[in-house]
Amino acid sequence: MRHRSYLIILLLLWGMAGCTSGGNGGNTIIYLAPTLLDEFQTESVSAIESVLTGKGYTVRTLDGQNRSDIQLNQLDDALLLGPKAVIINAVDFDAVVPGIEKVRAAGIPVIVYDRLITSTVVDLTVVAGTVEIGEIAGAEIVQLLTARHGTPRGKVLQILGDPGDTYTLDIQNGFNNVVAAHPEIEVLTNAALQWEAANAGDIAEDQLLVHRDIDLIFVHAAHLAVPVVAALEASGKQPGEVMLVSSNGAPVGLDLIRQGWEQVEVEQPLYAQVYGIAEFIDQLIAGEALSPGTHTILGLESTLIDEHWGPTLKIPGAAIRADNVDDPRFWGNLTPP
Amino acid sequence: MPTATLAPERTAPAFYGRLLDHLVWVILAAVLVVCSLTIDNFFQVGIFVNIARQATFVGILAAGLTLVIIAGHMDLSIESVMAFSAMLAAYLVGSNGAGLGLAIPVWATLVLSLALGALVGLVNGWLVVRLKINAFIVTLATFIIVRGLALVLAGGRSVFGLPEAFRGVANASVAGIPVLVLILASVFLGLHFVLTRVRFGRYLYMIGGNATAPFRAGIPVNRILLQAFILSGILAALAGWLLAARTNGATANLGTGMLFEAFAAVVIGGVSLTGGVGRLSGVIAGVLLLSTIDTAINVMGMPPHYMQVIRGGLVLLAVVFDSAKTSLRRLGE
Numbered sequence: 001m002r003h004r005s006y007l008i009i010l011l012l013l014w015g016m017a018g019c020t021s022g023g024n025g026g027n028t029i030i031y032l033a034p035t036l037l038d039e040f041q042t043e044s045v046s047a048i049e050s051v052l053t054g055k056g057y058t059v060r061t062l063d064g065q066n067r068s069d070i071q072l073n074q075l076d077d078a079l080l081l082g083p084k085a086v087i088i089n090a091v092d093f094d095a096v097v098p099g100i101e102k103v104r105a106a107g108i109p110v111i112v113y114d115r116l117i118t119s120t121v122v123d124l125t126v127v128a129g130t131v132e133i134g135e136i137a138g139a140e141i142v143q144l145l146t147a148r149h150g151t152p153r154g155k156v157l158q159i160l161g162d163p164g165d166t167y168t169l170d171i172q173n174g175f176n177n178v179v180a181a182h183p184e185i186e187v188l189t190n191a192a193l194q195w196e197a198a199n200a201g202d203i204a205e206d207q208l209l210v211h212r213d214i215d216l217i218f219v220h221a222a223h224l225a226v227p228v229v230a231a232l233e234a235s236g237k238q239p240g241e242v243m244l245v246s247s248n249g250a251p252v253g254l255d256l257i258r259q260g261w262e263q264v265e266v267e268q269p270l271y272a273q274v275y276g277i278a279e280f281i282d283q284l285i286a287g288e289a290l291s292p293g294t295h296t297i298l299g300l301e302s303t304l305i306d307e308h309w310g311p312t313l314k315i316p317g318a319a320i321r322a323d324n325v326d327d328p329r330f331w332g333n334l335t336p337p
Numbered sequence: 338m339p340t341a342t343l344a345p346e347r348t349a350p351a352f353y354g355r356l357l358d359h360l361v362w363v364i365l366a367a368v369l370v371v372c373s374l375t376i377d378n379f380f381q382v383g384i385f386v387n388i389a390r391q392a393t394f395v396g397i398l399a400a401g402l403t404l405v406i407i408a409g410h411m412d413l414s415i416e417s418v419m420a421f422s423a424m425l426a427a428y429l430v431g432s433n434g435a436g437l438g439l440a441i442p443v444w445a446t447l448v449l450s451l452a453l454g455a456l457v458g459l460v461n462g463w464l465v466v467r468l469k470i471n472a473f474i475v476t477l478a479t480f481i482i483v484r485g486l487a488l489v490l491a492g493g494r495s496v497f498g499l500p501e502a503f504r505g506v507a508n509a510s511v512a513g514i515p516v517l518v519l520i521l522a523s524v525f526l527g528l529h530f531v532l533t534r535v536r537f538g539r540y541l542y543m544i545g546g547n548a549t550a551p552f553r554a555g556i557p558v559n560r561i562l563l564q565a566f567i568l569s570g571i572l573a574a575l576a577g578w579l580l581a582a583r584t585n586g587a588t589a590n591l592g593t594g595m596l597f598e599a600f601a602a603v604v605i606g607g608v609s610l611t612g613g614v615g616r617l618s619g620v621i622a623g624v625l626l627l628s629t630i631d632t633a634i635n636v637m638g639m640p641p642h643y644m645q646v647i648r649g650g651l652v653l654l655a656v657v658f659d660s661a662k663t664s665l666r667r668l669g670e
Contacts, residue, residue, distance in 0.1 A: 037590040042493030163644065190635055191644055194593040197584050202391050206635040209387065210378040226497045227584040234508045252497050252586075255433050 028058045028083045029281075032074050034091040034115070035066045038195070039223065039250045040268060041089070043331055044114070047274040048087065050336060055278060057084065068095035075099030079106055084285045085123075087111045087277065093166060094119055109284040111277055114268070115167060118309045123284050125312040126276040128268045130167055133247050133317045134174020140264045140319050141175075141216060142182060144243055153184035154215035157207050159200050159228070161220045163191040168220045171247055175218065188214075192224055201227025208235055208242070216243040222253030222265060222332075229261045249320065254332040257325045265320040270331035272298045272315045280313070298329055298337055361605055361622040364658055368626060368651075372633045379636060386515060392628035393517040394419070394576045394583075394592070398599040399606075399620050400524050401572030406603060407532070408565045409545040409612030410465060410472035415573040416596035417483035418457050420587075422450040422577030424487040424496065426503075427587035433498035434586065435491035443502045450578040451571050457483060458570025462563035480596075488589045497586030507583035517579060524572065529617045541565060545612030598627055601652050627652065 031048050033041050049059040060083075064071040068091045078086050079102060086103050088110060090096045097120045100110050109123040116127050145154040158175065161168035172189070179185050188207060192199040200219060208214060208231065219225050225246045232242055239260035246253045249267030256262035276297050280290055290311040295302050302315040320330055328335040356363065373380035398415050405412045426446040432438040457479060464475045509516040532538035540561045543551045552558045581587050605623035608615025630651045634644055 036488060036493045037588070039493065039495055039588075045493075188638065193644065194590065196590060196593050197586075197588050198394070198580060198591065201584055202387075202631065203635050205387055205391070206384065206632050209381065209383040210636045223495045223588050226495070226586055230504070230507070230583065230585045250495070251434060252495055255498070 026058065027056060028060055028081065029085045029087060030074075030078045030081065030083045031059055031061045031113075032064060032071055032078070032086065032088040032090075033061055034064045034071070034089050036063050037066070038221070039252075040221075040248050040270060040331075043334070044089065044270055044274065047271060047331075047336055048113075048277070051274050051278045052281070055281070057281075064091045066091055068092035071096050072099045075103055079103055079108070083108060085109045085111060085281060087113050088117075089114045090117055093117045111281070111284065113277060114273060118307075120309065122310045124277070124280055124290065125307070125310060126273050126315070127312070128273060128315050128317045130170035131174040131177075132314075133266050133268060134171035134176075135178050136174075136317055136319055137171070137218060137245055137247050137264070137266045138175040138178025140266065141218060141245055142178065142185070144245070144263055145185060145215060148215060148243075151184065152182040155186045155188070155211060155213050157204065157211070157214050157217045158187055158189045159203055159217065159219045159224055160189065160191040161195040161224070162193055165195070171220050192219075195221060195224070197223055197227045200224035201231050204228040204231040205234075208232070214242055216245060218245045220246075221248045222246045222250035222256070225256055225262060226252055229256060232261070249318075249330055249332045251332045251334060254320060254325050254330065257320065257322055260322075263321065265325075265332070267318045267320050267330050267332065269298075269300060269315050269317060269329075271329065271337055272300045272302070275337070276302060276313045276315055280311075300329075359618075359622075360658060361607065361619050361626065365622050365626045365629065368629050368633075372629065376633060376637050379633065384632060384636070386513075386518075388625065388628045388632050389518045389521070390515045391632065392624045393521045394580050395595050395598045395602060395627065396521045396621060396624040397524050397572050397576040397579070398595055399602040399624055400528050400617065401569035402599050403603055403606075403608055403615065403617060403620050404528070404532075404541060404565045405472070405569045406608055406610060407545045407612060407615055408541045408562055409548060410562065410565075411476065411610070412458075412461060412566065412569045413473065413476040413596060414457060414461060414479035414483055415569060415576075415599060416592050416594075417480045417487070418454050418570055418573035419577035419580065419595065420590075420592045421483050421487040421490070422453055422574035423581035423584075423587040423591050424490050424577075424589070425453060426450050426578050427496040427499060427581045428491055430500055430503060431496035431498050431586055432500075434496045435494035436496040436498060436586075438498075443500060446503070447575075447578050450574045452574075454570035454572070454574025454577075455567050456570070457573075458567035459563070461570065462566030465566065466559040466562045487587075487591075491587075491589065493589055495586060495588040499581065499585050503582050504585055505582075507579065517583070520575075520579065524575075525617055525621050532617060537561065537564065542613055545614070547613070601656075602627055605652070605656055 029052055033045055036042055045061050052059050062074045071091050086108055100120055104110050112122050112125040114127060142152045146152045160172055179187060190203045217228055219228060225244055244262040245264045247266040249265055253262060253265035257265060292305050295304060297315060300315055302313055304311055304313045402412055402415055428436055429439050429446055461476055461479055464470050465472045506516055540556050544558050544561060548558055602623035603620055606619030634647055
């Protein structure tokens, strides 16, 4: 008798769950962030939520905790919530492909933000291009070394993030491609495991002892620059004695430029990327096709082109120096448009 | 009448026994020699000072962890306590990023950080001794929670721009020895004294070996365990405060990976994970060995993709050598 009651209750619950599954998500957009342990990502969350809420959407953000398996699970869960669209900033470019294909097969548009995915078709990609960021950094570094030595030569210490992160490897590729054209520039490369700041400080401290002729240190994220500067200060260096270049555009990088320790910060145009999504999201949700062309996003001339993975809006990154560091369009000044 | 004398061959096993007892120091010396001979510019005072200085944070973590492990438990929360302590201190007085820039004395930030560490240790210890929950589970949960709190505190933003007095701790030296190294040495010497000369230390070994017998002998087992967890938390918080001083701020992922290093140092140092066995002298050698390996990897010019493989491989080698000493000792007997 008791067991039958339990069975009936169980069947009722299952039935209720069946009625409520495959929900209508209203006007919800789901944003899958790769991690929240990175200032670029946390400001991205803030900007995406703010801008898209302003367009009348409800944004729900999920943290991938730097694990591609978690993002795949989140894509499965997103399907059940029936959102209007899914925006994804992938932990791993290839690992999320099955999840993306499932979401698109359910008729939900997928927008790729910041980290390029080329191995499947998506509805829109909005990126600055990590390889391009490395190239911009490389070009700036060549200029700085030329200004110091009269010719493009010198010694550069490159500090990557976690060597398992394709984001840092792309920046390294772009940087190496540019510097390879100048054989008199010697590059020492080390990785700050887990993007951990103290590791970057240790690397700088050790390398400055062993290679006393380092001209410039290039770190792949601004937060790695802080302990590097601490190491430079501890070794008695003055601002500018060992030059510093960083990428991603975090507030700390801009402050270091103002203090004279850092010469260039290569910015990922966070706000422009978010506004790029906002520019096209209504069309995507309505199922309209996007036409290639030039678009001005927050004053930046951006190009929408058809790639084999879908329409791609490329927004140029910017080199931030002392003469333009206070420009409010740089996300590191934390003044959203 | 013949006079009894010690057979001369019995002094040789004594020598080898001492060698085996300090095998990790022998391994450390060997690694230093090999690196000095094979890596350009490795053999210089500055590099050795770097090794000692960079060992400070993992060293202090490992010291606190050793107490809990000797007592027969473990504390996975130390890395997160370190991170939250760093973030809390930096958040209060940092002038840039998410920092509040409060004009409070630097010592006050240290006191607050240590209090935070003690609180987490108290929570861990209470759950383990009062509710009898497995320490692995409890401290795994606090590891996750406290790291999350570090993220919540600054909203994912980093904090930097600490006052000069704060940063000075990490940059100062006394007679050429970095203050950080002096602090590390003081922690180890102090805990060595506690473990070898103070009743609390002896009780830790007894409880780690067999918790029931000390209890029946009237030793306050629960109170001793609680104190061990609190001490572990306090030391983790101290490591965090010093790390903030060294990195001139804090980020949400500060210290990631140091838990593994602390455990590795403890195991390499000969502390048994089952409790009741181990000495701090081995742990400090383990910490210095890991720091030496990291520095060697930094300066040897190896492609960065191989870093983790090399690191893990060398740690495994050190553990294998240390484990082999047990077999060698049995052969000798």
